Structures are given as structure tokens and as C-alpha cells.
Amino acid sequence: xxxxxxxxxxxxPERDQRVTTHVGLAARALxxxxxxxxxxxxxxxxSIRDVADxxxxxxxxxDRVSWKRCIRDWKQSGGVVVHLTMYGERxxxxxxxxxxxxxxxxxxxxxxxxxxxxxxxxxxxxxSGQPHSEISSLAVxxxxxxxxxxxxAEFPQAKIRVIPSPAMKRTEQE
Amino acid sequence: xxxxxxxxxxxxPERDQRVTTHVGLAARALxxxxxxxxxxxxxxxxSIRDVADxxxxxxxxxDRVSWKRCIRDWKQSGGVVVHLTMYGERxxxxxxxxxxxxxxxxxxxxxxxxxxxxxxxxxxxxxSGQPHSEISSLAVxxxxxxxxxxxxAEFPQAKIRVIPSPAMKRTEQE
Numbered sequence: 001x002x003x004x005x006x007x008x009x010x011x012x013p014e015r016d017q018r019v020t021t022h023v024g025l026a027a028r029a030l031x032x033x034x035x036x037x038x039x040x041x042x043x044x045x046x047s048i049r050d051v052a053d054x055x056x057x058x059x060x061x062x063d064r065v066s067w068k069r070c071i072r073d074w075k076q077s078g079g080v081v082v083h084l085t086m087y088g089e090r091x092x093x094x095x096x097x098x099x100x101x102x103x104x105x106x107x108x109x110x111x112x113x114x115x116x117x118x119x120x121x122x123x124x125x126x127x128s129g130q131p132h133s134e135i136s137s138l139a140v141x142x143x144x145x146x147x148x149x150x151x152x153a154e155f156p157q158a159k160i161r162v163i164p165s166p167a168m169k170r171t172e173q174e
Numbered sequence: 175x176x177x178x179x180x181x182x183x184x185x186x187p188e189r190d191q192r193v194t195t196h197v198g199l200a201a202r203a204l205x206x207x208x209x210x211x212x213x214x215x216x217x218x219x220x221s222i223r224d225v226a227d228x229x230x231x232x233x234x235x236x237d238r239v240s241w242k243r244c245i246r247d248w249k250q251s252g253g254v255v256v257h258l259t260m261y262g263e264r265x266x267x268x269x270x271x272x273x274x275x276x277x278x279x280x281x282x283x284x285x286x287x288x289x290x291x292x293x294x295x296x297x298x299x300x301x302s303g304q305p306h307s308e309i310s311s312l313a314v315x316x317x318x319x320x321x322x323x324x325x326x327a328e329f330p331q332a333k334i335r336v337i338p339s340p341a342m343k344r345t346e347q348e
Contacts, residue, residue, distance in 0.1 A: 022307035129336030133196035136313030162303030
């Protein structure tokens with residue numbers, strides 16, 4: 001199985017709490033195994049762990065990570081690093097290449113990212129060359145990488161589960 | 175050409191400003207023609223119009239919309255309404271049907287949405303039955319609906335344009 005983690009950089013505690021929480025939840029829902037956070041933010045950790053605890057699976061989140069060390073360690077252990085940026089190559093041109101790798105670290109920045117990251121990443125990839133959101137970029141990238149298979153994933157040990165329905169909220173709880 | 179607009183409901187001014195701005199920017203970047211906002215928020219309008227003005231295309235945004243009237247008008251003029259919700263049918267099971275329509279209003283809620291919306295929508299659609307983000311849900315839905323073609327879109331009359339690059343920021347400006 002392909003191993004995927006997200007590294008969130010440029011997070012500013014307080015101001016970015018909600019967006020970073022959405023990044024982590026999208027990562028979990030769409031096939032990543034965990035998120036490294038290059039900052040300290042207990043609120044983000046608690047929100048994501050709370051969801052993971054109730055909704056199943058074994059998504060990990062680790063904060064206070066040095067982003068440079070995280071990237072270096074990932075590459076040293078044979079993984080590749082994909083930095084999502086509107087300035088990068090078009091995802092539709094590179095996704096087939098990237099899919100050949102089996103350990104992928106996806107770096108997701110906030111508004112400003114250190115320029116160094118462009119050189120440290122193996123791939124700089126754009127989900128359109130338009131400004132939008134790190135959350136939407138990550139979501140489309142994961143869905144392309146996994147070719148939609150992530151939408152069929154099961155989350156074991158869930159305490160609550162949705163039963164898909166055309167017109168109402170249906171869940172089952174343990 | 176398929177006509178797509180987004181209706182953002184449940185927006186709370188201040189608190190949701192950043193997330194709603196991301197919803198609008200993702201809508202624009204990934205193939206929608208405009209966004210209706212069922213609230214008043216000048217900050218959101220300004221941010222999105224500023225991007226649209228610099229980066230091209232003719233994305234519209236309209237605030238102070240009554241969501242019920244917006245849905246009713248859309249349906250009366252022959253369009254279909256797709257509500258994105260984790261409780262809905264699986265996108266992978268319904269996207270082919272939805273693609274047969276040529277006017278689609280995508281309803282995107284915040285944390286709480288009025289229960290009525292489930293009955294008013296023609297489709298309630300889940301991008302995985304897991305909690306994540308309205309931004310990631312909208313992005314994956316648009317990409318599935320348009321089958322990736324939105325990533326090749328041009329934005330006419332742009333004042334600034336990215337030149338895709340493997341390792342640096344390159345833009346051209348008028």
C-alpha cells in the first residue's frame with residue numbers, strides 16, 4: 001500500500017487553527033495516514049484526534065515538527081516529497097510519475113512559504129495555476145494520486161458511521 | 175458548456191470569512207462560474223473580486239441572497255441542485271447521472287445546515303462519509319463532475335499568470 005503523510009508548514013497558531021484543522025481532516029478522509037505540523041497548536045491536535053477517535057482509522061498527528069528535518073528524514077528513508085504550490089508543474093502532467101512512488105510526503109503551506117522548499121521538494125505541483133486554498137489543493141491531489149479509490153476506504157474501529165442516504169441523515173453508532 | 179454555480183449557506187460573518195473565501199476561490203479555480211452567498215460579508219466579496227480581477231475570467235459573486243429563493247429560482251429555470259453533505263449518497267455512485275445535467279447549483283453548508291435543504295436538493299452527495307471540510311468536498315466534487323478538464327481552463331483578461339515550473343515561482347504580468 002502507498003504510504004502518504006502531509007506536512008503542514010507556515011501555520012500560525014490562532015489565526016490558522018480552523019484552516020489547518022480542515023487540512024488535517026481532509027488528509028484523513030481522503031487517504032493520508034497522518035499529518036506532521038511544523039508548529040505547536042493543541043487546538044488543532046485535539047480537534048483532529050477527536051474526529052479520528054470517533055470516526056475510526058488510525059490517522060496520526062504530530063506537532064512541533066522541524067519541517068526541514070521532517071523532509072530530510074522522509075527523503076533519507078526512501079520517500080519522495082511533493083510540495084503543492086500554484087507555481088508548480090501541472091498535476092495532470094506529473095501525477096502518473098508520482099504514482100510510481102510508494103512513500104509520499106505532501107507539503108502544504110499557508111500564505112507564505114520559505115523559498116527553500118521549492119528546492120528541497122522532489123516535485124512542486126500545482127492544482128491549477130490559480131490562487132485558491134491549500135485545502136482544495138490537497139483534496140484534489142489526493143484524489144488524483146489515489147484515483148478515487150480513497151472514497152471507498154473503510155475506517156476500522158469507528159464509534160459512528162454514516163449510512164449513505166439520498167435524503168436524510170442516517171448514522172449507526174456502536 | 176455546463177453551467178455551474180455555488181450557493182454558500184450558513185456563513186457567519188467574521189468567524190467564517192476565511193473559510194468562505196476559500197470556498198469561493200476553489201469554486202472559481204475549479205470550474206464554477208460564480209457563487210451566491212446567503213449572508214452579507216463585504217470582506218469575502220472584496221477578497222474574491224480582487225483575485226478575479228487580477229487573475230482573469232468572469233467569476234461572479236453575489237451576497238445577501240435568500241437561499242430558499244436561490245434554490246427555487248434555479249430549479250424553476252431548469253437547473254438541478256446538488257447539496258454536498260457527508261450524509262449523502264456516494265459521489266462515485268451518482269456522478270455519472272449528475273453529469274447529464276447542464277445547469278448545476280452546488281449547495282455548500284457550514285457546520286450546521288437547515289434540515290430542509292435535504293428535501294429541497296435534487297441530490298445529496300457525500301465526498302466520503304467522513305467529516306472533513308466544505309472546501310475539500312467542493313474541490314473533489316467539481317473535479318469529478320468536470321473530469322479534470324477544469325485543470326486545463328484558461329482565464330481570459332488576466333493581469334497576472336503563472337508559468338508552470340518544476341522549481342521556482344515564475345509569472346508573467348501584463
